[in-house]
Amino acid sequence: MTDSRLLAWAYLSKVVEGPNIYLQNLLKDGYDPEKIAFGIKQRQTWLGEGLLKATESRALVDTAKEDLETITRLGGRLITPEDKEWPKEEFDHAFGFAASGMSDHVRTYQDDALPPHALWVRGGNLRQLAAQSVTIVGTRAISHYGAEVTREFTHALATHQWTIVSGGALGVDSVAHSEALRAKGSTIAVAACGLDRPYPSRNRDLFNSIVRAEKGVMVSEYPPGTPPQRHRFLTRNRLVAALSQGTVVIEAAWRSGALNTLSWCEGLGRVAMAVPGPVNNAGSLGCHERIRNGSAQMVTSADDVRSLLGAVGAMDSQAQYELNFAATPIQGLTRNELRVYDALDDRDVGKEAAATATEAGLTLQLTIFLLIDLQKRGIVRRDGTLWFRNTEMQ
């Protein structure tokens, strides 16, 4: 990437905070980031009112050069959708699902239901580390029980080559990151501020260990210098969920931020999981609530997590090979995809997702996830709330 192009991306990262639908639409329509950056500085009307308004206060504060220098000094870099390291698969999957509008959470927070336009990273290759990953989050007020369970889950998952994604907070997040490193595994910490600002400061050493580890990476949507603010944590949480195939909440009382991440997980079509705990302790209230209302699967061991995540697509290379060389799209379906496909009617009769889930014996969430995936591949089609086999594909 040329210097001027990288500067344009850094500028866009700074002046357009968080995900922005107007910027993303321009990029999607093929507009050049340098041209957009120039347009914002010049307040050109072709950008549209939305983007001009969003950049009103910061348009003239161009710190792109300093920000890139800062991240370089920290041994990091800025990555964009133009880079090989961009976690394209995870973002396409997650925000593609979000766009289907299945989730109340996504409808409520739809401004945030978009991928970032650029990411600041320090450490290993984000895309590679995210390819087989699981998010572990929970309360900052961790109990002895929560710490023990977090260590057990993390250790087993890290040992089985699952990258542990978390938010770098005190409590469950910190234990998850630390234990992943101790197990010589991989970990991704998603910050809600610039990577030059270790927050919470008590985790400064932990963050340095992550960056120095062979398979650790710190990542943030925010350029250097951005302070952690409450709204950024909520926006950040979507990335904590989007960068992995599923999220496990270990200990969360009412209103815990971890539950917000779990809602994102659900809204992004990932596998939402929660660990039960003692019922006479408020620490697991939030987990129990999510299990009870069916928005999270109960998991009691790392094996549970692995089998749930395995069910949504982690495939060994042989299976991937067979998929690529299957004679027909139907023959190439995974077992769960086939269950969903078979659950649809053979005739030209549509079926609701809920009835399909019942027929397939899968959770509604997983069924919707698979239906959307099959739809993208043209194997099923949707009309209103009804799903159909796309018979032309057979």
Added chain:
Amino acid sequence: MTDSRLLAWAYLSKVVEGPNIYLQNLLKDGYDPEKIAFGIKQRQTWLGEGLLKATESRALVDTAKEDLETITRLGGRLITPEDKEWPKEEFDHAFGFAASGMSDHVRTYQDDALPPHALWVRGGNLRQLAAQSVTIVGTRAISHYGAEVTREFTHALATHQWTIVSGGALGVDSVAHSEALRAKGSTIAVAACGLDRPYPSRNRDLFNSIVRAEKGVMVSEYPPGTPPQRHRFLTRNRLVAALSQGTVVIEAAWRSGALNTLSWCEGLGRVAMAVPGPVNNAGSLGCHERIRNGSAQMVTSADDVRSLLGAVGAMDSQAQYELNFAATPIQGLTRNELRVYDALDDRDVGKEAAATATEAGLTLQLTIFLLIDLQKRGIVRRDGTLWFRNTEMQ
């Protein structure tokens, strides 16, 4: 009841162990218990081979008089389906559901899926105490956590006028009975041996307290003198589940007997519930397994239990009054019954129970329970696996 008739029942209780389909069929067909008892002693062939074979070894051991004397000396009595105290509603409900053959457990243990033909009782009125009751069972190897949760649940439920049913075993059962008494509530202990034999003997004082309490009762299908044997515990468990509207398991490891009771609860169409606990302790493994596979509802408080049990029919007297005087059967439906009824199609189109459950937003188990109940009242009808509104009733 005449002495000779009571002696006949006592004799049948002794020579025909546990539930017996041949005996029950004869009684259902209107045969007199005295005539059947006489026939068994005389080995009369009209009884059929099944009953003759079942009574082969004990037919001539008539201890009816002694057994009645023993139970009288203990301040107890023998009750039969001819008595007002017989818990007819509970047994009709539970074993009527079992007869629908919905449950694998019931199919496996179908010999036991029948009501008892007589019950030996000490203490309060069984039918009254069972009318609003909940079973609380669990491991004998109770943990500190299990004891605390059992006390909390029991105390709250007993205080809200729910009778606590349990099996009188060490551990969770004992804590449940004791706490019910401490809360000045009601409790039913179902023994797997004669009531003259306190088993386990360590619970002798507890059993005496139950019998002496105003609202406590000890009950057994087995006549005095019957020793506790392993198979009797399994057969007994169905009564522990049948005598209440729902069963809560608090702590159960793999293969815990409490899980057998929970399977009975499910097979008898009662509300099966389990309490989660720490995942790093084997004590809650069985509970988690049942919650995970959907065969038990997760409950984390006594309020959860009350609302689940309330949903299947516990009604205040005003609602009961309205039901009795409703202008049409449909107007008399409870809210959940109406949800199921409304979920069925208006036209002459049948619906599977699973689809009905999805439509009604209720669990499959509760939906089947309600469908069967509605069927008995002629409000819905079934054809194969499809359910229909019975339009003649509207």
